[in-house]
Amino acid sequence: MGRTLVLAAALLAALGAPAVPAEPLKSLASVQGVRDNPLIGYGLVVGLDGSGDQTQQTPFATQSVANMLTQLGISLPPSAGQMQLKNVAAVMVTASLPPFAAPGQTIDVTVSSVGSAKSLRGGTLLMTPLKGADGAVYAVAQGNLVIGGAGASASGSSVQVNQLSAGRIPGGATVERSVPTALAEGDLLTLELRQADFGTAQRAVEAIDRSFGAGTALAQDARVIRVRAPAGAGAQVAFLARLEAVDVTPAPAVAKVIVNARTGSVVMNQAVRVQDCAVAHGNLSVVVSSQPAVSQPGPLSGGRTVESRTAQIAVSQEGGALQGVRGGASLAGVIKGLNALGANPQDLVSILQAMKAAGALRAELEVI
Structure with a gap:
């Protein structure tokens, strides 16, 4: 009975996990040297x-x-x-x-x-x-x-x-002049992944070997893949046309949250997860106002009118009640939990940084 429950839980987790769709190899990698x-x-x-x-x-x-x-x-x-x-x-x-x-x-x-x-x-x-x-x-x-x-302008307005x-x-x-581009060094073509990833590189090698035979491709590192190609420019072009059409399932993306500190924009991918945590966030505002004041001397006093300014400073802080954020196993759950706080994008940046420091945010936090 216990084993049945474990298998059922594993099956539900597999069904709930978002499947990564396969993509043509040309959308994941480019031929080395072929560039603008x-x-x-x-x-x-x-x-x-x-x-x-x-x-x-x-x-x-x-x-x-x-x-x-x-x-x-x-x-x-x-x-x-x-x-x-x-x-x-x-x-x-x-x-x-x-x-x-x-x-x-x-x-x-x-x-x-x-x-x-x-x-x-x-x-x-x-x-x-x-x-x-x-x-x-x-x-x-x-x-x-x-x-x-x-645009238009007239009389000082524009x-x-x-x-x-x-x-x-x-x-x-x-x-007026072309730039020589060499497709291959002898019988070796070099592919470069647009995003370095060991898992995607290995999956690309396996997909190429299934299409062209074992030993056709070899991953040099997380970005560079060496591919054996036929000799001759015409044969290489035909080989590349077939190679670019090979379907590759990329490795799952790394959980990452991108924060633009200048605009307050927050973007996260579907791999981001949040654990249960409690968040309290209050807004602090300081208002400084200045009012003119005029000192008028009495009649026949020989004094003169003096203008001064009176400054007033007010500090207010909105109370932030402690609110619970439920852990989310999907991006929709994460968004629902963060929206429950009612924070604006600028406040959300500070909240995410604090959640990352507390270990409740399971993602890389990158500030640009």
């Missing part, structure tokens, strides 16, 4: 409606215009450095060069003001070389900006929606 490469460049945006850089605050914008005109064969007087250009803005242009990008392809670019320009709406980016970390030019950007915001000092140019850069 950041690009950056400095350029000018023209055609603005008087919302460009101010010359006194952004002198390098005027210098850039003068240098560009000189390169185009236009002679400028010595006083050209003091030009008042309200329709030009100095910008930084950024982009990501995707793997296997070939010359002639186009990529999206982001244009951001670096000066005092109020808006880039309606502007056109002039030809801007985009360089990589090695200083070589990999793409050239040019085109009309797309700004997602809008209204603005979203950001006006940054925008994008879809397909605004043309690739």
Whole structure:
């Protein structure tokens, strides 16, 4: 009878535990070396409606215009450095060069003001070389900006929606140089898990061996997996297409609570558990007020009126009754227990830290 109860309890626990769904290997890992490469460049945006850089605050914008005109064969007087250009803005242009990008392809670019320009709406980016970390030019950007915001001002009042000092140019850069990408070293491919985990690495190896045969994959550590692949670029591409489609059941996630101390946001995953505990939390508020007081001298006293201020300080503390938080075996139970406290997100951060110190919170507490 006792053994039957134990087996029944184990079966109920197994049925109640949330099952981790299988995912394609390409959502859990990437091929080593196959990655984006950041690009950056400095350029000018023209055609603005008087919302460009101010010359006194952004002198390098005027210098850039003068240098560009000189390169185009236009002679400028010595006083050209003091030009008042309200329709030009100095910008930084950024982009990501995707793997296997070939010359002639186009990529999206982001244009951001670096000066005092109020808006880039309606502007056109002039030809801007985009360089990589090695200083070589990999793409050239040019085109009309797309700004997602809008704004208007008159008589000292202004209204603005979203950001006006940054925008994008879809397909605004043309690739001029490709980055060589080697898929494999001989007959070995290297996979990198996006999150290091020994359990997930071992499960990935077992799934690959079931699909391609024993000994195909070997986990080097919690992140890197070595896979034997056929030789030849064409055969490797076909092998990778099949490899990325292999279903892998990742290991259960580590219980973790993420707290954003700046905004008070609290995010927890489904592995978080709470044990029975008692929590009392009160709010302390201090209010300091100042009232003006005027001392008026008597008639014919020869005195003068003196203004002073009277300060009042009030300290109040709301009583926090001791409340019980029932332990939860699921995320829904944890949320129900914490909501019973009636605390706001800022107070919840302090409560979770105290519960972690008391051993009632079974999760890693990470503050970002």
